[in-house]
Amino acid sequence: MSKLGERLATLLGLSAPVPTRKYTRDAAIVVLPPPAQVRLALTGLEAVVAAGDEVAAHALVARSVPGARWQRRIHTPLGGRVESIAGAVVVRGAPTSAAAAAVHRDPATLDRDAIVTAARDAGIVGLGGGMFPTYAKLTATHPIDTVLVNGCESEPYFTCDHRVLAEHRDEVECGMALAVRAVGATSSAVIDREDYYPAGYERFVVRDRLGREVPPRHLPRDVGALVLNVQSARALHRAVCLGEPLVSRVITVAGGAIARPGNYQVLIGTAVDEVLAACGADATSAAMIIAGGPMMGHQISAGDTIAAGTGGLLAMTAAEVAARVEQPCIRCGRCVDACPVGLPVPLLIERPGPDVLTCFGCGACQYVCPSAIPLAALMRAASAREIRWD
Amino acid sequence: MKGPFLRSPQSTRGLMIQVLIAATPALIAAVVRLGAPAAAMIVSAVAGAVAIEALVHRRQLGDGSAVVSGVIVVLLLPATTPPWLAALAGATAIGLGKAPWGGLGKNPFNPAALARAVLMVVLPAHFFAPMWRWDAVTAASPLSKEVGATAPGWSALILGDVPGCVGQAAPWTIVLGGLILVVLRTIDWRVPLAYLSTIALIAVVLPGGARVAGHAPWLIGDPSIHLFAGGTLIAAFFLLTDPVTAPMSATARVGFAAVAATATMAIRQFTPYPDGAVLAVLVANACTPWFDRVTVERRITPPRAKRSRG
Structure with a gap:
C-alpha cells in the first residue's frame, strides 16, 4: 500500500490500530562474534555430557528424557569445556575448536524419512517463538496439501525474518521444498504480508492465504496446511543439506536504548547482556529489556540467554514503555x-x-x-x- | 511481566481534551454573537459541573470529563439562559447524569442531554418563552410549529442566521469541530454519518400527509432545515459520539445513530416540541444495552453444558 493510501486508511479507521514500526528493515544481517560461553537451558531435557567434558562445536549435549512425547535435542554452538550441567549446559569456548566439516546433500535425492530424521537429529524447532519440534510437524498424520512459510513479521520493530528472506531466500525456499517433500504437499508459498498486526498469527496466515478457518482448539494441519517460520525453513535446509544443527538464529535488536539497532546473527545460549553490549546498549537509559516483540514479548533480565524462540531483544527507554494510570472504562469499544x-x-x-x-x-x-x-x-x-x- | 509494552497515544484524558478543542470554535462563535452573556454561561456551566464532580468524585477530576459535560450542556442551552441556570445545567449534568450512576463510564444517558431534557421539563419558561434571541431580535426556531416562522435559506442555516441554542450560533463551527474529532479519531465517523444521512433520508421521503396540524410546511421534503437547525449537528458530533452511552461495536453504533435519527424526526413531526435531537439522544442511549446485547454479547459462546454421566 502506498504511504498516502496508508495514511488515508488510518484516517478513516480502516487500517489496523497497532502501528508497524520497522526501523531496521534495511539493516543487513551482522554476524556477532562468538561469546566466551553459552548457556543452554535444560527444561525437560537431560544432558548427555558431564561437567569437565571437552566437546566439539555442534556436538549433541542434551536430549529429551526417555519416554518424552517429542524428541528434542540441543547442540552446543561452541566447542570447548562443559562447565556445568546443573539446570543448563554451560560450555566455555575454546577458540581453536572448529565445527565438523559441512556435508552437502542434494535435496532432490532425499526421501521423507531422511528429511524428518535430519530435522529431528539437528534439533530444529519453531523459531517463530513456539519452539515446537519441526520434525513432529513434518510427521503429521493428517493429509497436508500446502506448506506456507510464515514471513509475516507483524510485531512492531521486528525485521529479522524480513532480512533472512531478503538475504537468504534460496535457503528458505530450499527448506520449504524439503517440507513439501516430507509431507507430500502439492503447493507452497512464502507469505510476507505485514499490513496489519497480527498478520503473522499462524491461523491468520492460513486464513488470509487459503481462505480456510482453523477452528478454535485445532491446528493448521487440521485444515491441510503446514506453517513454518522463515528461519525454521532455513534451519531445515541447513540441517538436511549441510548437516548443521540448530545453533544460531537471526534476531532483531532495537529500542530507544540501542545505539546500533539492527539484525544480528547470534549463537543460541549467548547471554542477553553480551548481545546488548555488542549493539551499543546504553545501560542507564534502558528501562526495560524485552525478549520477543513489544506486543507479545516478555520482560527479561540481562543475565538471561538467547533461546531458539527469541526473535529479538528490545532495550526500551522509560519514555517508550511509560506506564499510565489505569482509569475507569469508558465503554468506547x-x-x-x-x-x-x-x-x-x-x-x-x-x-x-x-x-x-x-x-x-x-x-x-x-x-x-x-x-x-x-x-x-x-x-x-x-x-x-x-x-x-x- | 508480559506484553504489550506499547500503548496507543490515545488516552481518556486526551479524548476529553480533543472534545474541548473541537468545541472551541462553537464556543468562540457563541461569544462573538452573544457577547459577555455567552462567556458567563460557559464559565457558570463548567463551574457547576466541576463543583459537583469535585464533591463526589474528587479523584476523577483530572480526566476532564466534567469540563466536557459542562461545555456541551452550554451548547444545548437557549441563547437567553441566565448564568445561574447555566450553572444549574452543569451541576445537573454531573449531579444527576453521571455521579449517581457511579461516575465516569457508568452512566446510561449522556449527562449533558439528560440535564437539558430535565431542565426543559422543570423550568419550561426559560426554554420556551422568549425562545431564541440573536442580536437582540427574538424569533422562533424554523423547526417550531408557530405560525409566522419563515424558511431560511442554505447560507443562513450554515452561517447561523437562524434562531437556536448557543451551539447554533454558527453551525459550521460545529461541523468543523466534528471533523476535527473524526480526523483525530476521537469519535467513530460512522455515527455522525449514519445519523445525518438517516435524517436527510427521512426528511426527503416523509409523506406530506403525515404532518400534524400547524406543522411548518417547508419542513416537508427539504432536509436542509432538519440537518442544520435545532440540535441536529450537536447531537451528531458531540452527543451521540459519547463513548460511554453509545454501543461498543461499530456496526451497532450505525443502528444506534439510525434510531436516534428516526426518534429526532418523529419528535419533530408528531410532538409540539420544536427540536427532537436532545430527546432522541436519550431514546437512543436507552437502546444501547439492547444493541450491546444483540451484537457484542451475542458473540459469547455460552458455557458448555456439563456432560451427563451414563
Missing part, C-alpha cells in the same frame, strides 16, 4: 474493534467463558485502550481460570 478474533473483551473479563481460550494474547485490546486498563493481563488471568475449570 476500541478493544472490541481491535480484537482480531472479534472477542467482546470487557464482557469476557467480567464473566469469563470458553471464548477466552480463543484469545492468543496479541495485546491489541490493551494497546488501544485509552483508559490504560491491562486488558491483556486480565484476559490471560481469565484464560488461566477457564483452563483450570476445564
Whole structure:
C-alpha cells in the first residue's frame, strides 16, 4: 500500500490500530562474534555430557528424557569445556575448536524419512517463538496439501525474518521444498504480508492465504496446511543439506536504548547482556529489556540467554514503555474493534467463558485502550481460570 | 511481566481534551454573537459541573470529563439562559447524569442531554418563552410549529442566521469541530454519518400527509432545515459520539445513530416540541444495552453444558 493510501486508511479507521514500526528493515544481517560461553537451558531435557567434558562445536549435549512425547535435542554452538550441567549446559569456548566439516546433500535425492530424521537429529524447532519440534510437524498424520512459510513479521520493530528472506531466500525456499517433500504437499508459498498486526498469527496466515478457518482448539494441519517460520525453513535446509544443527538464529535488536539497532546473527545460549553490549546498549537509559516483540514479548533480565524462540531483544527507554494510570472504562469499544478474533473483551473479563481460550494474547485490546486498563493481563488471568475449570 | 509494552497515544484524558478543542470554535462563535452573556454561561456551566464532580468524585477530576459535560450542556442551552441556570445545567449534568450512576463510564444517558431534557421539563419558561434571541431580535426556531416562522435559506442555516441554542450560533463551527474529532479519531465517523444521512433520508421521503396540524410546511421534503437547525449537528458530533452511552461495536453504533435519527424526526413531526435531537439522544442511549446485547454479547459462546454421566 502506498504511504498516502496508508495514511488515508488510518484516517478513516480502516487500517489496523497497532502501528508497524520497522526501523531496521534495511539493516543487513551482522554476524556477532562468538561469546566466551553459552548457556543452554535444560527444561525437560537431560544432558548427555558431564561437567569437565571437552566437546566439539555442534556436538549433541542434551536430549529429551526417555519416554518424552517429542524428541528434542540441543547442540552446543561452541566447542570447548562443559562447565556445568546443573539446570543448563554451560560450555566455555575454546577458540581453536572448529565445527565438523559441512556435508552437502542434494535435496532432490532425499526421501521423507531422511528429511524428518535430519530435522529431528539437528534439533530444529519453531523459531517463530513456539519452539515446537519441526520434525513432529513434518510427521503429521493428517493429509497436508500446502506448506506456507510464515514471513509475516507483524510485531512492531521486528525485521529479522524480513532480512533472512531478503538475504537468504534460496535457503528458505530450499527448506520449504524439503517440507513439501516430507509431507507430500502439492503447493507452497512464502507469505510476507505485514499490513496489519497480527498478520503473522499462524491461523491468520492460513486464513488470509487459503481462505480456510482453523477452528478454535485445532491446528493448521487440521485444515491441510503446514506453517513454518522463515528461519525454521532455513534451519531445515541447513540441517538436511549441510548437516548443521540448530545453533544460531537471526534476531532483531532495537529500542530507544540501542545505539546500533539492527539484525544480528547470534549463537543460541549467548547471554542477553553480551548481545546488548555488542549493539551499543546504553545501560542507564534502558528501562526495560524485552525478549520477543513489544506486543507479545516478555520482560527479561540481562543475565538471561538467547533461546531458539527469541526473535529479538528490545532495550526500551522509560519514555517508550511509560506506564499510565489505569482509569475507569469508558465503554468506547476500541478493544472490541481491535480484537482480531472479534472477542467482546470487557464482557469476557467480567464473566469469563470458553471464548477466552480463543484469545492468543496479541495485546491489541490493551494497546488501544485509552483508559490504560491491562486488558491483556486480565484476559490471560481469565484464560488461566477457564483452563483450570476445564 | 508480559506484553504489550506499547500503548496507543490515545488516552481518556486526551479524548476529553480533543472534545474541548473541537468545541472551541462553537464556543468562540457563541461569544462573538452573544457577547459577555455567552462567556458567563460557559464559565457558570463548567463551574457547576466541576463543583459537583469535585464533591463526589474528587479523584476523577483530572480526566476532564466534567469540563466536557459542562461545555456541551452550554451548547444545548437557549441563547437567553441566565448564568445561574447555566450553572444549574452543569451541576445537573454531573449531579444527576453521571455521579449517581457511579461516575465516569457508568452512566446510561449522556449527562449533558439528560440535564437539558430535565431542565426543559422543570423550568419550561426559560426554554420556551422568549425562545431564541440573536442580536437582540427574538424569533422562533424554523423547526417550531408557530405560525409566522419563515424558511431560511442554505447560507443562513450554515452561517447561523437562524434562531437556536448557543451551539447554533454558527453551525459550521460545529461541523468543523466534528471533523476535527473524526480526523483525530476521537469519535467513530460512522455515527455522525449514519445519523445525518438517516435524517436527510427521512426528511426527503416523509409523506406530506403525515404532518400534524400547524406543522411548518417547508419542513416537508427539504432536509436542509432538519440537518442544520435545532440540535441536529450537536447531537451528531458531540452527543451521540459519547463513548460511554453509545454501543461498543461499530456496526451497532450505525443502528444506534439510525434510531436516534428516526426518534429526532418523529419528535419533530408528531410532538409540539420544536427540536427532537436532545430527546432522541436519550431514546437512543436507552437502546444501547439492547444493541450491546444483540451484537457484542451475542458473540459469547455460552458455557458448555456439563456432560451427563451414563
